[in-house]
Amino acid sequence: MSARTSSGPAVSRHGWAQALVTVLGALAAMGAVAALGLWAAGATDLPGDAFPQVVAATVVTAVGGTVKLSGDAGGLAGTEGGLAVIPLSVTLTGALVIGWGFLRPPRHHAVAGAPELGGWAARIAALWLLALLGLALAARHTFEISLGDGPLGDLGDLFGFRPVVGFAADVPLTVLIGLVWLAGVLLVSLMVSRGAPLPGGLLGFQASVRPAALAMVRLLLASVVIALVVALFVAATRGHPVETFAVMLLGLPNVAWLALTVGLGATWDGRVEGPFGLPMPQVLDEVLRTPDVSELNLGTLVEHDGGRWWWLLVADAVLLLTVAFVMAALSPPSVRIWQHAVRMGVALALTVLMICLMVRISARIGLSVLGIGDPGEGLSGEVLLKPRLWSALGLALLWGLAAGFTGASVAHATRRRRGGTGH
Structure with missing residues (x-):
């Protein structure tokens, strides 16, 4: 060049x-x-x-x-x-x-x-x-x-x-x-x-949009890295390493970004029927394997598998506060705290919209001969997973506003203590 x-x-x-x-x-x-x-x-x-x-x-x-x-x-x-x-x-x-x-x-x-x-x-x-x-x-x-x-x-x-x-x-x-x-x-x-x-x-555009966009990409990649660490731990300690690696190589972000929205409080409707199933963790398949469409959210996960799923809420809070702080630190000092909050809220809502559109699943196959075989015989099944979109977007906006305000406040206070006026 x-x-x-x-x-x-x-x-x-x-x-x-x-x-x-x-x-x-x-x-x-x-x-x-x-x-x-x-x-x-x-x-x-x-x-x-x-x-x-x-x-x-x-x-x-x-x-x-x-x-x-x-x-x-x-x-x-x-x-x-x-x-x-x-x-x-x-x-x-x-x-x-x-x-x-x-x-x-x-x-x-x-x-x-x-x-x-x-x-x-x-x-x-x-x-x-x-x-x-x-x-x-x-x-x-x-x-x-x-x-x-x-x-x-x-x-x-x-x-x-x-x-x-x-x-x-x-x-x-x-x-x-x-x-x-x-x-x-x-x-x-x-x-x-x-x-x-x-x-x-x-x-x-560089000063107003890039910090928020970069914060969202870092949020998505960080959640995938965390899911990768968990998946490797599962593969090493709980058996079925080949199946776990299949999920990692095909659908790790699907699981990671679904967990990200669930940690924000979003609800997904879903159903699992027949020989098909959802990827790890197995609790997702168990919660949704019901005769009718079921809810998948923090409440149903905790009810089904104990209080450890509240860590999704904690992990989301830590990730959002971290990327909000970095976003504010990369922005010009002239940007006000409320502007950071608004930008973070809008960016997170758009990110959750993207997740909802890309993570949803619809799979159905059926075979019957003279009316026999659907369902039954292991030849038919269905997997459905779709978000409650508007509530997910509303929660993302509120989380983004709160995290953006808090992260920007900390970043501004840190900048003042250091006596800096630049990036």
């Missing part, structure tokens, strides 16, 4: 190669995490050499793409299914790689022109579009289902049924949502990086 004021010429000469490295690096990292997680989950045993297609489907869903389930069991049989779940470990891996690659070329420049940043983002987007098309076309497969030795198996043998189920990515929707996901990753990267250059007209 040249050391001149604008990196435009250098990016123009080398932008496509750097964009290709960024996109391929993200795909390789996401594919590796997905493959290892699926291997730990036993997906290598799927029939028909379907493992590569399942890996592709996992990466597709990680960027918000849609994978549709389908089935064919003949005229006297019925199949139904649906799947909506995001493997956020894969998502987070891709976001970190793309964000790093996007910010690296212009990192030595204090100010970047809008055409420069726009051109650099467009190169990445063009290559990402091609990658999405390839992934969506590869994410399709069909499986033949064994009906077993019970009544379903007897009926299948009698009538010659060979039920098959399959999955296929919705190509147009996957491309559209995948591009929106990329735009979000690039925007958040600019928002949180203190070293990233901005066009001159957006420099005011």
